[in-house]
Amino acid sequence: MAGAVGDRRNGVTDASPNPLEQPLVWIDLEMTGLDPERDRIVEVAVIVTDGALERLEEGPDLVLGAAEQSLKDMDPVVVKMHELSGLTEAVRASTMTVEEAEGYVLEFVTHHVPLARSAPLAGNSVHADRAFLRRYMPALEAYVHYRNVDVSTIKELARRWYPAALEQAPRKTGGHRALADIRESIDELRYWRGAIFKPVR
Template identity: 60%
Template sequence: MDRLVWIDCEMTGLDPASDVLLEVACLVTDGELNVVGDGTDLVIAAPEAALDAMVPVVKDMHETSGLTAAVRKSTLSVAEAERQVLAYVRSLVPENRRAPLCGNSIATDRSFLARYMPELDGYLHYRMIDVSSVKELARRWYPRAYYAAPVKHGGHRALADIRESIEELRYYRRTVFVPHPGPTTDEARAASVEIRAETDAAAQPSSSGDGGAERSSPDPATAEATDTTQPAPNA
């Protein structure tokens, strides 16, 4: 199996040292980005002080989405949420540290998993697939594809955001990646040789100008004898 684990978190802020998890959702896909299983979406109870400490933009966002009200009704602890998500992941990905973590700007989510759900974090491979990285490259290399990407409507709820991240990667795979089945082995090897040659050539000092090459100092006597621009003594 070559499955991918998609996780999205909603938090009171972006600092795992002072902010807390409010919602965590998880979906698993196969390598072709087909969703496997039903997924899980859990709202976590949080102290009122943590909700009050949210900055205005985050407070408005979570109130508009309905998350704040759901958090106030929830009795689910972080530990129990971790247990449920990990059980779901293990049911579909039985191999420890095999599946990478996927999502949008996933490093932020992972920092919260590392702090609040360390067993789940440790079960996943250290590598991550960040759709936002693909998006940033598309913006620079294939701007028409970037600007035509599907519009997001997730509304900052975890499970909806995951589904949109999967949709987004499927879109970029179709529009900017090499079509299936990709290059032949010979074509891939030829491209590898060409890229390495370009890299090596770029690393060589330029033959014109300074080029970073060290210049040897001329012999003073030779320089004086050949330099006709020097003024005559006592001129």
């Protein structure tokens, strides 16, 4: 029964007693800026992993349409970023609404994580993504756990405590596209797990 404790689908469990089997919901957004009250979501992607980061279920990777004025109002840095990645052209060609995108992503997440509020939201600087989810995709934001797994926090701590490990950390090449950025976030967390998280003896 969907939503039951210990429900398992495609190898990811939402309420397993084994923490390594408990899922993480990785979501990345591309936006027209960083202000949820003014700016808009223009791309969303999602991946579900288990706690060991080994089993991946890649979900929707969606480009949303946006009003031309929203694109014109972007900061010049964001304009250049989205033009270089090809996202601006894709946004102009898309007719998908934010409500439709939320429905697709939420359907995927509930299929792989049947128990609401059991899986943390994961990513880099994921608090910014959550703020936009809360504003534009509230049902999706409410479904994931209130806790975040923020890979950027680990990087900032490593910068202070393990600078040698930081020197060897994987470099970002995702080009500010949502799915590629999630894949890199997962790879980065795998790196930190091996580089600085050591078993207690």
